[in-house]
Amino acid sequence: MAELSRRRPTIRDVARLSGVSISTVSVALNTPGSASPATRERVVRAAAELGYQPNATARSLNLRRAGSIGLMVPDLSNAYFVNIIAGVEREARDRGYLLVVGATDWQTAAEEQYSSLLRTQRLDGVIVSSGSGLPPASLLELVSVEPVVFVDERVAGFDGHFVGVDNRRAARVAAAYLFGLGHRRIGIIGGPLGLWTADQRLAGYREAAVAAGLDPDSIPLVHGDYQIASGSRAAAQLLADDDARPTALLVANDMMAVGAIAHCRDAGLDVPGDLGIVGFDDIPTASLMTPPLTTVRQPGRELGIAAARMLLDLVDGREPERSVTLPADLVVRGSALPPKGGV
C-alpha cells in the first residue's frame, strides 16, 4: 500500500547508509573475502535494510553480457517445438540466463525482425529453428561475430553450429518399416519444399523405396507446410483416386499426420485398417491418439538442452562441437499394420 513511488535504492544509497564508498560496496557485495569482515557486515546490513537489489541493466552495460539468450521457433502450435523450448528454457535457467522466445509463424520477415535484436546487444546469443529455410540476411551477417546455434532445421548452404537428428536415416527406417509390413502402394506427405528437414526426410523415404525395389519417382507425393490443415488437404489429394489408393502414408511430421488422420475419420476411412500412417517427431500426444501414432521420435527436449548448452558454451568463450546429432528412432505403435490383402 505505502511507498508506492519511492525510488529504488541504488548502490549509492547503500554506500551512504553504511558510510563507505561506492566501490567498497560493490567489492564487499561481489568479491567475497576482499573486504574486511566488519565492512562487509555493515554493507550487507545496509543493503538488506534498504532492500537493495543491484540494477541488472547497469551491470550488463559494463560487463557486456545481457544475461539472456533468444530462441526463435516457427510455430508454437506444434508441440515438438514447444518441447525444444522447454529444453532450452530449462538449461538456460540452470545456467542463470533468461530466455526470450520468439515465434516466427514460418515467416522470414519475423525471423528478420527478431534477428536484428541481436545486433542491439540485448541478447548474448540466439538459437534458431528456422521456418523458412532461408537464412535471414541480418542473421547471417552476424553469425561470424555473434553466437548462433541452429536447432532442428538446417539453413540452406550454411554450416554453422547445429543440433539435430539424422533425418535421412530416420526417415529411411520409417519407410523401410512400412515396406517391411508389406505395403507397396504408399503415398508421401512431404514437408515444405526447400526446408532441409523436408528434403532429408524425403530423400530417406526414397532410399528405402529403392531398397524395396520400387521406383521412387512413381510414389505419389504432396507437399504440405508442416501444419495440421495441410495434412488434411494432402491426404485428401493422395486418397482421391479410389482405384489406386495407397495402403499407407509416410507423413513428414506429426502435425500433418494428425491432419491426415482427421481427414480419414471424416472420410470414413479406418486408420490403420484401411490406411497405415507413419509420422515424424513424436509429439507428446502421439501416443494418446486413436490409434496411437507410429512415428519417428525426435528428442525435442534433449535437442533444446543440447542447443542451449552449445550456445552457452559459445557465449562463455568455450569452443563446443560444431555439430551435435542426437538419435531419432522409430517408435512402433498402432497407426500402421500390414496391408489388408495380406503380405
Added chain:
Amino acid sequence: MAELSRRRPTIRDVARLSGVSISTVSVALNTPGSASPATRERVVRAAAELGYQPNATARSLNLRRAGSIGLMVPDLSNAYFVNIIAGVEREARDRGYLLVVGATDWQTAAEEQYSSLLRTQRLDGVIVSSGSGLPPASLLELVSVEPVVFVDERVAGFDGHFVGVDNRRAARVAAAYLFGLGHRRIGIIGGPLGLWTADQRLAGYREAAVAAGLDPDSIPLVHGDYQIASGSRAAAQLLADDDARPTALLVANDMMAVGAIAHCRDAGLDVPGDLGIVGFDDIPTASLMTPPLTTVRQPGRELGIAAARMLLDLVDGREPERSVTLPADLVVRGSALPPKGGV
C-alpha cells in the same frame, strides 16, 4: 569471414566519422526534424557505413525501461498455456517488447526464482499464471510498485490485475449439459486443491448438481494435478467400483481428460459409449481426438493478448481495467452422449 573480433561501433565512432558531437548524433538519429537536414544526412550515412546499431542496454539504463516483459506459466506441456504464450508473444512483439518466458513446473520455488528477476529491473513487468496458488512472497512485495498481471489463475486472497474467464459459470454450464443429457451418476476429476480455478470449477459443477436435484456431496470426487498422468489415475479410481460406476466424468481440464480417455481405452471402456467425458480448456488437439472432446473452450490466445495489453498499458502508465473476463463456452463434440440406459 573477416572482422571477427572488431569492436562494435558506438555512437562515438559515428560522431567521429561524421564530424559532429555525440549529442548531435543522438539527436539526429532519434529526434526527427531537430537536426539540420545536412547533418542528419551525414550522420545517417556514417551510421550506415559503420553498421552502427545503438546499444539497447545503454539506452535502457537511462530510459529506465527494459523493453521486455516476463511471462510465467506452470507447464509447457499443456497446450492451453502455450496458447496463452502465443497471444502474449504476439501482442508484446507488436508493441515492441521482447518476451521472456519462464516455466515454473507447478513449483512455488521456480515462481519465486523468476519473481526476483523483476526486482533486478530487467523486466518492465510480468504476467503470471500461477501454478501453486500461492503468491510468491517476493512477487507480492512488488505488486504495489511494479506492474504485474495475473492470467488464468487467480492468486489466493489477492486482487491485483487479472485476466481470465468465469470458471464457475462455465463449469456449471458443462455440468448442466451432462445432467441435461440424462446422466445421474457422474464423477468429478478436480484440479489441485487450493487453486482458484479448481475451486471455481468444482463450485460450478456442484451448483449444477444441486440444480439437477442431486446432493453434491454424494458425487465421487478425485483431485488431480492438471497433468495427464493424474487424469489416468483419477479415472482409474473413479471407475474402480463396477457396480456404481459413473456414466460420465466432469474433468477440470483437458490434459486430465486426455489421461482419463487413455485410461478408458486401456481398460476397454468405450468413450462415449460406456462413459461420457467433458473437459475444460479446449486445447487445440481436443477437436482432433477420438472421440472429439466435448469441453469448455477457454480462449487462450485471446487471454494472452488481453493480459499483455493490460500489462503494457500499466507499463506505459495508463490505467487499464482492473479485471477482464473473457467468455468461456461449452463446445459440444463427441465425447459425451446420453447414458446407455436412455434418459
Added chain:
DNA sequence: ACGGCTGATCGAACCGGTTCGATTCCCCAT
C-alpha cells in the same frame, strides 16, 4: 550597424553499476 531572436550544435551531467590504479594505514622486520 547593431541588438535580439531563433535554430543548430556542443559539452557535461547522468543512468547505476564495475574496475583499476592510487592512497592510506598498520604491522613487522631490520
Added chain:
DNA sequence: ATGGGGAATCGAACCGGTTCGATCAGCCGT
C-alpha cells in the same frame, strides 16, 4: 626509529547512450 609490504578503502574512469542548459552563428527588423 624507520622503511617496506600488504590489506582495506577510495576516487575516478568507464560502459554507451540521453538530455538539458549553454554557446554560437546567422538573420531579422529598426
